[in-house]
Amino acid sequence: MFTMKRTGILPGFGLTLGYTLTYLSLIVLLPLSALALKASGTSAQKFLSIVTEPRVINAFQLSFEASLIAASINAVMGTLVAWVLVRHPLPLRSLFDALVDLPFALPTAVAGIALTALTSQDGIVTRLVGVRLAFTQAGIVVALSFIGLPFVVRSVQPAVESIPEHLEEAAAILGASRTQTLYRVLLPRLWPAVLTGFAVAFARGLGEYGSVVFISGNMPNKTEIVPLLIVTRLEQYDYQAAATVAALLLTLSFLSLFAINLLQNRLSARST
Amino acid sequence: MAGAINHRALHARVRPGAHGKLSHVVTVVALTYLAVLILGPLGVVFGSALSKGIGPYFAALTQPDALSAMWLTIVTALVAVPTNLLFGVTAAWLLSKYDFPFKTLLTTLIDLPFSVSPVVSGLVFVLLFGRSGWFGPFLERFSIHIIFAWPGIVLATCFVTFPIVVRELLSLMQAQGSAEEEAALTLGASGLAIFFRVTLPKIRWALLYGVVLCNARAMGEFGAVSVVSGHIRGETNTLPLHVEVLYDEYQFVGAFAAASVLTLLGLLTLGAKKLLEWQLVRTTMPTGAIVALSTTATEAGQ
Numbered sequence: 001m002f003t004m005k006r007t008g009i010l011p012g013f014g015l016t017l018g019y020t021l022t023y024l025s026l027i028v029l030l031p032l033s034a035l036a037l038k039a040s041g042t043s044a045q046k047f048l049s050i051v052t053e054p055r056v057i058n059a060f061q062l063s064f065e066a067s068l069i070a071a072s073i074n075a076v077m078g079t080l081v082a083w084v085l086v087r088h089p090l091p092l093r094s095l096f097d098a099l100v101d102l103p104f105a106l107p108t109a110v111a112g113i114a115l116t117a118l119t120s121q122d123g124i125v126t127r128l129v130g131v132r133l134a135f136t137q138a139g140i141v142v143a144l145s146f147i148g149l150p151f152v153v154r155s156v157q158p159a160v161e162s163i164p165e166h167l168e169e170a171a172a173i174l175g176a177s178r179t180q181t182l183y184r185v186l187l188p189r190l191w192p193a194v195l196t197g198f199a200v201a202f203a204r205g206l207g208e209y210g211s212v213v214f215i216s217g218n219m220p221n222k223t224e225i226v227p228l229l230i231v232t233r234l235e236q237y238d239y240q241a242a243a244t245v246a247a248l249l250l251t252l253s254f255l256s257l258f259a260i261n262l263l264q265n266r267l268s269a270r271s272t
Numbered sequence: 273m274a275g276a277i278n279h280r281a282l283h284a285r286v287r288p289g290a291h292g293k294l295s296h297v298v299t300v301v302a303l304t305y306l307a308v309l310i311l312g313p314l315g316v317v318f319g320s321a322l323s324k325g326i327g328p329y330f331a332a333l334t335q336p337d338a339l340s341a342m343w344l345t346i347v348t349a350l351v352a353v354p355t356n357l358l359f360g361v362t363a364a365w366l367l368s369k370y371d372f373p374f375k376t377l378l379t380t381l382i383d384l385p386f387s388v389s390p391v392v393s394g395l396v397f398v399l400l401f402g403r404s405g406w407f408g409p410f411l412e413r414f415s416i417h418i419i420f421a422w423p424g425i426v427l428a429t430c431f432v433t434f435p436i437v438v439r440e441l442l443s444l445m446q447a448q449g450s451a452e453e454e455a456a457l458t459l460g461a462s463g464l465a466i467f468f469r470v471t472l473p474k475i476r477w478a479l480l481y482g483v484v485l486c487n488a489r490a491m492g493e494f495g496a497v498s499v500v501s502g503h504i505r506g507e508t509n510t511l512p513l514h515v516e517v518l519y520d521e522y523q524f525v526g527a528f529a530a531a532s533v534l535t536l537l538g539l540l541t542l543g544a545k546k547l548l549e550w551q552l553v554r555t556t557m558p559t560g561a562i563v564a565l566s567t568t569a570t571e572a573g574q
Contacts, residue, residue, distance in 0.1 A: 008370035010453050011463035016366035020378070023359045027430050028384055031396035034406055038399050080302040088299050096303065098546050099310045104485075105538035105545070106313070107492025108390075109512040110531040113519050114313035117320060117528075125312070146309055178294070207389025210494035210512070214519065227391040231499060234395060243399060246392045253387065 039247035042240060050244045055220050063226040067205030070144030075198045078152025086160040100153045103146050108210025115143055116215045135217030143211040148201030155197030159190050192268040199260040206253045317535045320528035332526035340506045341514035349490040352429040356486055360437025368445035385434045393431045394499025397424055420502030428496040433486045440482035441475055448474055477555060481548040488541040492534055
């Protein structure tokens with residue numbers, strides 16, 4: 001038996017470590033390694049032929065663009081919502097605050113059919129806006145904006161709370177205009193939190209399935225997102241292609257999270 | 273010179289939250305966006321579910337397929353939530369009470385399922401247990417079915433809800449430290465006594481919070497479960513999958529009726545969440561560490 005160097009005098013180290021590692025391996029690591037092995041079993045030639053298929057390229061492009069647009073919308077609107085919830089004396093404030101979490105709590109399939117009903121041919125939003133959003137790429141952005149909102153709000157809220165109001169007052173006394181205060185006092189303090197929310201919303205959008213699958217219409221090359229393509233390949237019993245596309249999706253989303261993380265580190269290093 | 277500053281004007285200029293035209297515009301825009309995006313879907317779910325009246329609504333909810341979907345959803349949560357609760361407490365104890373090599377790596381691995389697409393979370397189990405998966409042929413020989421059957425649904429649900437309880441517990445337990453547990457230890461308490469009589473009372477609200485969130489995700493999961501379920505009516509459809517099946521068959525009243533049950537569950541979750549957050553702030557903010565230390569430690573040592 002090997003002994004592990006550890007600190008902490010409480011009993012139960014061996015037991016909790018053993019149980020945690022066993023359960024983690026069975027539920028998470030073993031299944032994920034099945035995916036990694038299946039995908040790495042693809043020969044380079046087969047891999048290229050799978051990922052250079054126009055339908056796959058189009059799906060990846062759509063997934064990234066829609067997630068990027070939706071995360072940007074959320075970065076702006078979520079920051080506004082967070083600001084208003086913290087700073088504005090509102091009646092029913094805690095009700096509005098609780099509503100922000102609804103996309104977390106509402107099953108994605110429910111969100112999907114509800115948003116589709118709102119934006120389809122005879123939906124209320126269609127009648128108000130005059131354009132049918134459902135079954136178009138814009139519909140996908142609508143669904144992802146719904147799903148991603150709480151991530152930005154919950155990330156930015158503490159940052160707004162941490163900005164003392166006298167800071168803005170000091171800026172004004174020193175002669176700053178309100179735009180100057182916004183750009184030079186407030187935004188530098190909010191950026192890292194906004195970016196964190198943006199990153200999580202973006203990553204969630206890349207993988208999102210339930211809310212998108214109803215509203216998108218699922219037309220190959222037009223409104224087919226990557227997760228749907230994986231399901232399609234699976235239903236055709238093409239496990240190899242499904243695993244390869246899934247592994248590529250995982251890798252690309254980790255890489256983009258990593259890139260956003262780097263950017264965030266640089267920003268917070270500058271603002272402190 | 274300071275007296276020359278017009279305080280009211282300054283106030284109006286620097287406190288966009290309280291005065292000023294711009295701040296009103298911002299408030300109206302933000303709240304309208306929130307209301308449309310959030311209340312719209314809520315309204316449409318109940319509106320469509322009840323569009324043919326209360327009779328068809330309850331008829332849709334009491335048809336055998338709907339009842340079996342609800343039952344499967346409840347069973348899934350009844351297995352997945354306690355399993356992940358046990359794991360969550362164990363892992364949070366491990367990560368908050370000891371320092372050991374590769375601890376950061378372990379924490380990252382535990383969080384991994386959060387960054388995996390739901391569809392991929394289902395796919396990995398198909399690759400393991402599907403007919404042409406790793407263990408597929410072996411299981412086939414004993415006619416054990418995991419994919420397109422309830423065990424696959426439970427496994428996929430365990431995967432997607434894996435990090436939830438740990439995450440809710442870990443930050444609190446790290447902030448609380450181990451001083452009280454160590455005091456109990458010096459007074460002769462056993463490991464289990466320390467956990468149940470010292471730690472558990474301190475973390476119970478966070479624990480319940482984790483359970484509420486885990487349960488909501490377990491009952492509402494769609495993508496992962498959809499991949500492993502096979503959509504066999506009356507057998508492997510959970511409530512979210514039942515919504516999909518009816519919706520695809522243009523049975524909108526039935527689909528939205530089932531969706532309204534899930535929406536009520538979501539609203540209940542939000543309510544419980546709010547209540548627990550309030551409890552958490554109330555009970556953990558004024559730590560009163562020294563008082564708590566002396567009382568819990570003596571109780572544990574009895």
